[in-house]
Amino acid sequence: MYQKILIIEDDIGIERLVRLSLQDHKFDVKSTTLGLEGLEYIKDNTYDLILLDLGLPDIDGVILIDKIREVSEIPIIIISARFKEDEKVEALEKGADDFLTKPFGVNELIARIKVVLKRYQTNIIERSLFKFDQLSVDLENRIVTVEGESSHLTPIEFNILKYLIQNHGKVCTHKMIHEKVWGYSANDGYQSLRVFIGNIRRKIHDDVVQPKYISTESGVGYRFVGEINE
């Protein structure tokens, strides 16, 4: 059974390219150029994933995410123009799972889709023991081990790491992390969050050139990218 993907994109060129390459990768693809039409499709059919362009002619993409979330928990990857960080952040906070910034490569698109689909298939929330490369984290007993040695994380550092791991593969905006960990919105421009992330990276020996665990999403937030060792 092929997995079903719905593309909501008004740029015919991009729609065609994306549709062809997805079909090439054995996905069952349906596409529309109108947001409200897309919403009808979602109500009437089951899809495994939605690719949604935020700049649609008939409805604001962010509002459309709200409407989709009213009827379905289906994963959404948004496609957004460059220099529109605010839009991306808003969409992610409304419940989108990931984003792609135009122009994007086909490989990147396929990789993102696979990560999101995998995330929805494995139930991460129920796990408490994680191993990634040289890092292992025991969420229940709050133990972090790096390269065989235990590493001490402060309670806030641990809570940030925990939140990122539990949302493994998903982009977490600065606001989402801050509200989850501190319980309220930041009023320091996320300065302390950035410092905590920097400290966590130093403690878990994450690389700047090629991040193994926490990647930075420009102007949006962070994403845990460590590959889970089964």
Place this chain on the structure above:
Amino acid sequence: MKHNMYNFFKDYSRVFIILILSILLSFSFEAFSFGYENILLLFIVAVVLVIMETKSYGYGILATVVYVLFFNFFFTEPKYTLQIEEPRYIMTLGIFLVVSFLIASLMQKLHVQAEKATEGERTTNVLYQIAKSLLSIRNMPYINKYFSEVIKANTHIENFVYMDGNIYSKSGKEFELDVYQEDIEYAIKTKRHIGLQTSYKPKLKYRFIGIADIINHQCAFILHPKREITSKEYNFINTIINLYKIVMQKEVAQEDEENSRITIENEKFKNQLLRSISHDLRTPLTRILTGTSLLLEENTLDESVTQNVLEDIVDEVDQMRILLDNILQMTKFQNQEVTLKKTKESIDDLTSQAISIVKRRLKKHQLHVHRSKDVIVLSLDQKLFLQVIVNLLDNAITHTDENSIINIKYHIENNHLIYILSDNGGGIKASTLEHIFDSDYASETSQKNHHGFGLGLGICKAIIEKHGGKIKAFNNDDGGATFTLRIPL
């Protein structure tokens, strides 16, 4: 009003004292039989004194009349009546009257002249001060504020200067622009005084003076006097407004000159930029075209060759993307449209983002990052700073040989972020090093050089300087080039 009453009583009492003293003296003159002509001379002196003391013609006339009546009553026969027997006394009193009047009117004229001279001197002084100050102020808002201040300082009249929809005032008092916009526009259109103490809408709180003859600018003075404007003040304000017109015309002319200079420079820059861009874009485009033609026409290519060609094409597209970003940013800097949108940013984050942007082109180089011991977070424009690191990395990748080592290192030193990017890939020629951040130079040399240096580096410099920092380039001991950024925390 109180002030006037006080003056009146002061003048009145002085006149009274002079009269009493002179009259007492005249009695003693009579007692010693000094002769009546001396009494009259004494009275003339007293009249002069009265005018001098009160600075008023009226009091002089009043004193004269008092003396005539008094002399008539006490000293002419029959005494203690207002009748005169001897005709020579009529003559004497008549001459006394005429002389007193003449002296009084002469003194009055002298007084007015003196007043005018003082007033003129004061105005000249103010004008001189204005001219002197204006040597050091340029820029219209300051000039407007300055004139508002001059009027306030010299007349104590609350006032505002209106220009092109803005209100300028030194006092910082509120002016209800939305209420009076129409009146201001009417005053400017008709180039006259309207509002308070004028024939048009005299009930308004303010007087609006429309100012003509300032090219492309709508100006008006707005006065908010607490009392009636005197003619002296009125003359002063008119003089100041005339000066204002002259200053503004000069300012407008200078601005035009400045604008045309900028236009010419922009034109020059655009031409150079176009030359440089068309070259820098044509190079990757040619490679893309060659690569795609090869793929289209040759069906027998090895899979690995095909892969290589495709990777090269993606590479060239990446480079074009960076170039286009730079062009966009450079034109913004040229048009002075760049404002920093500062947010708190972590240098770790920015570095790893920059690396991820150029990652595809990094395959043939070794990149090492030595991050600071403690996390560095500072306020800067995330996009622009990212562009700086991307440009420096791109520059290092483009200008060094394969397998060169690129090092990034950052730390805090004396309240500054020090960001160092160095390589060991050959270094920069001394003649190029001199002009390496000069965009214009880059566009001239890019014809000769294979790769244009400076557009990207020129933008780096502009961005770093906009952040109050410094950028430097030099050849290092490892046989490569080093770029250092120094940005205040």
